[in-house]
Amino acid sequence: MKHIYLLGSTGSIGMQTLDVISKHKDEFRLIGCSLGSDDEKNKYILNTFKPEIVSLRYEKQLKNYEGLFPNVRFTWGDQGLIDVVTYEKEGVVVNALSGSAGLNPTIEAIKTKKDIALANKETLVMAGDIVNAYVKKHQVKLYPIDSEHSALWQTLDHESQSDISKIVITASGGSFRDLSRKDLENVDLNQALKHPNWSMGAKITIDSATMMNKGLEVIEAHHLFYLAYDQIETVLHKESVVHGLTYFKDGTIKASMSVSDMRIPIAYALFYPKRAVFDQSLTLSNLSFKPMDYERFPLLKLAYEVGKQGGIMPTVMNAANEAAVHLFLKKKISFLEIEDIVFKYVEIQEQIKNPTLKQIIEIDQKIQQEIYQAYEKR
Amino acid sequence: MKHIYLLGSTGSIGMQTLDVISKHKDEFRLIGCSLGSDDEKNKYILNTFKPEIVSLRYEKQLKNYEGLFPNVRFTWGDQGLIDVVTYEKEGVVVNALSGSAGLNPTIEAIKTKKDIALANKETLVMAGDIVNAYVKKHQVKLYPIDSEHSALWQTLDHESQSDISKIVITASGGSFRDLSRKDLENVDLNQALKHPNWSMGAKITIDSATMMNKGLEVIEAHHLFYLAYDQIETVLHKESVVHGLTYFKDGTIKASMSVSDMRIPIAYALFYPKRAVFDQSLTLSNLSFKPMDYERFPLLKLAYEVGKQGGIMPTVMNAANEAAVHLFLKKKISFLEIEDIVFKYVEIQEQIKNPTLKQIIEIDQKIQQEIYQAYEKR
Helix, strand or coil, X not given: CEEEEEECCCCXXXXXXXXXXXXXXXXXEEEEEECCCCHHHHHHHHHHHCCCEEEECCHHHHHHHHHXXXXXXXXXXXXXXXXXXXXXXXXXXXXXXXXXXXXXXXXXXXXXXXXXXXXXXXXXXXXXXXXXXXXXXXXXXXXXXXXXXXXXXXXXXCCCHHHEEEEEEEECCCCCCCCCCCHHHHCCHHHHCCXXXXXXXXXHHHHHHHCHHHHXXXXXXXXXXXXXXXXXXXXXXXXXXXXXXXXXXXXXXXXXXXXCCCHHHHHXXXXXXXXXXXXXXXXXXXXXXXXXXXXXXXXXXHHHHHHHHCCXXXXXXXXHHHHHHHHHHCCCCCHHHHHXXXXXXXXXXXXXXXXXXXXXXXXXXXXXXXXXXXXXXC | CEEEEEECCCCHHHHHXXXXXXXXXXXXXEEEXXXXXXXXXXXXXXXXXXXXXXXXXXXXXXXXXXXXXXXXXXEEHHHHHHHHHCCCCCCEEEECCCCHHHHHHHXXXXXXXXXXXXXXXXXXXXXXXXXXXXXXXXXXCEXXXXXXXXXXXXXXXXXXXXXXXXXXXXXXXXXXXXXXXXXXHHCCHHHHCCCCCCCXXXXXXXXXXXCHHHHHHHHHHHHHHCCCHHHEEEEECCCCCEEEEEEECCCCEEEEECCCXXXXXXXXXXXXXXXXXXXCCCCCCCECCEECCCCCCHHHHHHHHHHHHCXXXXXHHHHHHHHHHHHHHCCCCCHHHHHHHHHHHHHHCCCCCCCCHHHHHHHHHHHHHHHHHHHCCC
């Protein structure tokens, strides 16, 4: 019986993780989780999975929930996330938080020797080197949950690092893949939220449309698989069937495929080294691959540059993007202004070569607050 | 330094194996080999690789070669193949013989505890159960060299047997893939020998056109990977880029790809568990997959039936096919008569449930001789 701690339970990845757990009650038990502001979802989770420790989003929720569920230990907010992952029982932390809030809980979980199943890209984008050092020090496992990284993991596993020539991350192209840069001037939020292949949270769906998501994935892959940026390629593959490929120096290429169902990579991380049994099978049809167009998707190109620069720069890019997407979701800025904001903040930031965790978190918050203040009032 | 014994050196797989060896002289040394009737090729091999023991095809070649290469131990014919693989030094036997002649040397090699890199499908088609029992008894390794089986091996390796849902072998469709059954009535040998993707020996090129090759591969896969016939599928994939796929019960599919260069699977078997370094890289473009048409390719359908029946039937099918293809290559019969002959001999043969190796070899020879006698005189 594996103990699971789930951060971001009520989000898209969170709910799908709970689905996997609920279908395999003999394998997994939810010990702790963080909840959101939707009472119905929260109560469903509490009643169904009976976790021992739960972090609420706001302090004001505390009294009500403590009254309703007297056997649960409740906590709340940012500290609540830490309380959950540092709970005394061993287990695996599934980090399905969205955005930079995911970083600190990952670090604290590692310190208590819990393995990490990571859906929160920002953890590695902001502090990949620091996280990897903690992983090594505490000898825990770090499993990716992104479909692309899960696929890459499966094509890389048991292979020798020196045999790898490069890896390729596929990109569906997002909601606006058939539009030109000119067309993008007039797109709106509803259009941006319609992903052709995947049903995902709002933030990642917008990141897919700007291709920032692929940029974050490239940086994530760099840290997960210890590969140089020139060994990490992206390719347009509109069917979203092949999620990742590894090229070996002997001319072999291994690819991993599946239908677009996040429960597959979630289960792979939770069951590893075993596999789950799913009633999800893919019928092979035609697959297309097109070279990535970096002029069309400048944020992806920027991500490579920022990744190579390292230091504080990935944090800056990520913070600016997170704030900008938030503003776009609140209809405060246009789609193309997301790019403008990210480029601007990356340009004005001075490099810090080996930032501490404290510096990373401070700069992330400073940039996000600055951007909100500048555009919120519009 | 790995010792290599190469049977069928002068054939297509043989020469490509020598190419791999010659490019990795620090890794491999050719200790023994069998040669053919082309003196120029034979002398090139003897001079370049300086093997210790060599089997000639005919007794009449002996005197000449012994005079020219006094330091080499020469032998000849069927017994010569056995002499080579039972040579006293340890090593890997690469069996690149064509046809049923490959069976006995494989068995004798296993008995002297040599690992086998197998390009000779007939070994497993005719006597898979017997070969596997010897492999187990003598604890040797059996590595596939066929591109499809090498690909499947790479997608199956390190996975648990119980996690596998099915495997898929791809088929280019062969020389006549765009022709209807009606069109096949008028095709000739030259057309049949033009494979769209692969440059291979004559026998396997004809087997690709009739799809018998895929049938033999299905039976081979059954024995190599211990999978039931309903777990082995074939699919039309005209690009010959994806060579094999494994479907797992959790919804994941792993595929292995490469350019159409047999040196890649050859090197994989020889270097395993390491990988070679090759200057062969594939640019991803569009990949197409179409369901197999069993009415168009009746020999493939027959292979499944014969495989399920087991016993002596795969030997009968293989023997009839081998003789028929030989006759077609000598322009004694038409293309469609290959199928007629195979179906006829499978139909008239009585089943032997657990044939001995002796029975298998006797029936193989009896059927081939009968067919030659019946059609040779035309």
